[in-house]
Amino acid sequence: MISDNEKFNMQAKPNSTFLNELKSKLPEFFDREGNFDLDKFKGQLRKHNINELSDGYQLNFIGKDYARRQAGEMPSTVIVPDEEQNNGEGKDSKNLFFTGDNLEVLRHLQNNYAGKIDVIYIDPPYNTGSDDFTYPDKFEYSDEKVKEMFGIDDGQVERLKSIQGKSSHSAWMAFMYPRLVLAKKLLSEKGIIFISIDDNEQANIKLLMDEIMGEINFETQLVVEMSKTQGMKVAAAQKGKLVKNKEFVLIYAKNHESKQQRVPLYVHNPKYDKHYSYYLDDNGNLMNLIDFLSHSKKISSEIGKFKKIKNFSLDNLGFYMENSKLIKEYILKNADRIFMDNNASINIPNEVKEKILLAKGTRPYRYRSKKGEKEYLLIAVGSGTIRQLLPLSDTYHQSDDFYSSYGRSVIRGDWWSDFNLDMMNISKEDQTEFKNGKKPVRLIKQLIKWSGIENGIIMDFFAGSATTASAVLNTNIELELNNKFIMVQLPEKTYTVNSDGKEVPTKGGKTAYEAGFRSIDEISRERIRRAAAKIKADNDLTLSKDFDGSFKHYRVVNPTKQTLEDIEDFDPDNTTLFTDMVDSFSSKGLDVAGDATGEQTILTTWLAKDGYSFDANIKKIDFDSYEASLVEDSRLYIINNGWSSVNTKSLLNKIGTHQIIVQTIVLFGYSFNIADLRELEIGLKQLDNNINLLKRY
16 A cells, blocks of 8 residues: 555646646636646637737756656655654744755645745755755656656656756756745745855756746845955966855745835945035024034034145035044934935925925925825925925934944945955854854845844745854844744764764864764754854843744654555555554654654644644543544544544544534544444444544555
8 A cells, every 4th residue: 555645646747736826826727627728718818818928938957847746746754743842942932943855844834834934045055066966856766657757758767867966957956946836835925035046056046936936026136245355266366267256145026016015224335425415403494514514613623623634515524524523423413404405206285385485495394295294394496496305314324234333324235245254253153163155144134134024934944054043033132023933954964984984074064073963953953042042141131031042843754664665565454453553653663863752743744734833732632541632623633553442432422412523533544444444434424513534544
């Protein structure tokens, strides 16, 4: 016998994911057999005068059909809760950490987190040739089965298999494609995804994302300054090579029409903008700023100190501010009285225009279109043109630079400079030394800030050393946000075993290995703990009791070979059970840490499958010495061995007397012999309640 998921995967096709999405949005164009009626669809296009695109281009690469098929498959793994962590420090946490293959984790989350993730940040392998990337997914089907699945010949099968264990562009895209397709489904309508990348795959990831997310949802591509031409780069630069100093962050929205408000970031700009030439005195009169400052008793003597070097004028005001603390502080203190004039951005009634013209520009007219709305200062200049006064204080912000300061600043665009300064000490951020491709925590903090998400879920399925988790925790404190995180990290070992059986640290993993970390996911979880500890130490007196600095931990693992063989040999028509299948899914049975029982693993896996959150309300219900799990007072899970007629009688009695309300019963088919199963089915049919019985294998 094969499992339910395996049956599903054997029927999956490259277009399964696309067709399912199309069916959910345009069900009227599908017949009873699930076939898409193209003629009917084209007829509707013609009816509504919508032109078809006759010419275009598409992205193709070796393994694309296989990658598309992977995006439509169900998980072949189980979710094992880390009961030690989840009942210990992570007991009350809403944050999640998954150890396992991110493709499998993304598959598991398709039901319970679809449309719920607000921000995704990933820093995938760059495929530089030196970052150890090779295509990891194995082709588990025979050549004949592959030919049948995709309708290809022997030569095409060989081309497909050529990417296995390789680091070609096709291999990299085949690796990324299903993960990005599944990630898109998790994004909320206001959701946004950030992808760090460098030159090696930037062009390819742009094409992939345009196809998956839609070109219309492309927001921008940031250019991030990650280094300067210094150190070892100088020698190459002196020979004429244009050395690499930047990386990219691609940004796509789930829906470009989302009304999510973004938050501007600021770059310090010490130069004075000479357009700010007006000063509004205590009497409400406009004056020339330079005239006012020149006649000010408080600072006129200060101006005299520098007049021999440069004349005191608007062109030179920046020089005076740089060299005189008194003048700089005076300008800052009075920034709300210093103005520039600009085109009026509002509609002004004619009667108001007449009043402004009468004032002749000496006294600004204060105008509000409605009571309680923003006040505008308006003046007439030249031949009667009405202009709006904008205060210098509007340009003063706390900058988002490495050396953050309050002062005049400009809104940052797609050029993000000075992150090279963060890189100088990046290996020790959060007291976690790990040199392998870390990104500055400030970079991700600022992406979160710009996203405008304040009470959402932020995901990183290439978690690495968990920089994203640290950024979430820190922005929650610094910006008073309430975001939660989901981290996913493969348990990559920090060592290899040589032919002599000796452990040898991997490239980039030596420091971590020497510090006692056996795998990258261990580093990730420890960094979260250290980041939280630092936040608590730095904010001891002001930290909210609701601060969530921990996480619940789950391992996503494959069943053992023996379990798979037992599943294959299982006969549902047997009257006796030859093995305790439940126990093979315990932490011990799967040979992982965490102290989970088989029932807990199966239940956790099914919670995700059935769309429940991992902190769903679960009650243990006793049926004459047999315990089952009632989730959210609606769905009953019967998993363990040992169910008998006595338990069926107790269940039917509790439902019949309304002691429990159940809409669906889900049972673990391997725990039931055919006689007990039929007795339960017959008993449920005799009740007045319409209860759905699901048998899972």
